[in-house]
Amino acid sequence: MKERLDKLMVSRGYAPSRERAQALILAGRVLVNEQKIEKPGSPVAADAVFRLLGDDLRYVGRGGLKLEAALAEWKIDLSGLFCADIGASTGGFTDCMLQHGAARVLAIDTGYGQIAQKLRDDPRVQLMERTNARHLAPDSLPPGITFAAMDVSFISATLVLPAVVAAARPERMVVLAKPQFEAGRQHIGKGGIVRSPEAQRAAVERVRSCLMELGAGSIQERESPILGAEGNREFLLYAIWKATGA
Incomplete structure (x- = not known):
């Protein structure tokens, strides 16, 4: 059997x-x-x-390894900060934030019951389940969010970012750009893989342009250290607004 x-x-x-x-x-x-x-x-x-093989995963989900790479690359210090995890899913980003010193994390996801139990039970985690971040109203999230990270699937990040930035007003933000959800269908091959380097680059630039239009003064980029679930290359963008928020 x-x-x-x-x-x-x-x-x-x-x-x-x-x-x-x-x-x-x-x-x-x-x-x-x-x-x-x-x-x-x-x-x-x-x-x-x-x-x-190897040691057990450091985080409840693979996403934690992606955010960890961003924190290390750009020397982002989360100590004592109020952070937001957009598209929390099992909570890889949330777990990474907490392990890197975040005081509180607001975890937002359209689903329900997906986040790891240890995070659901953690008093530092505030859950907003059954919440579509695309439809967040301006200034609708608790004040004081300094850092946000976003990993959304089955939708372009550019359709979600405007509402998130207006609602959270973070000073800094890491966004995972996924070519399979940014490139047109003509660029998606067998198994849902975007293999064209040109299509991958265009997808990243699409997210970068969106962040620029939302007022980010500085945007840096690096490739994710691990592939997406289907084997796609993914890219991390680090956006910084003025200290007063977006």
């Missing part, structure tokens, strides 16, 4: 949740009968032999 790999990892104690199991699988850290499997839904025999 076979079962989904992510579910089997949880039932056999190799991961505390399906979200963590999926993160390990997508990171290429799971061997099944000494063969690497990178699809969480792959059917696996119930008596298969598992082996995990």
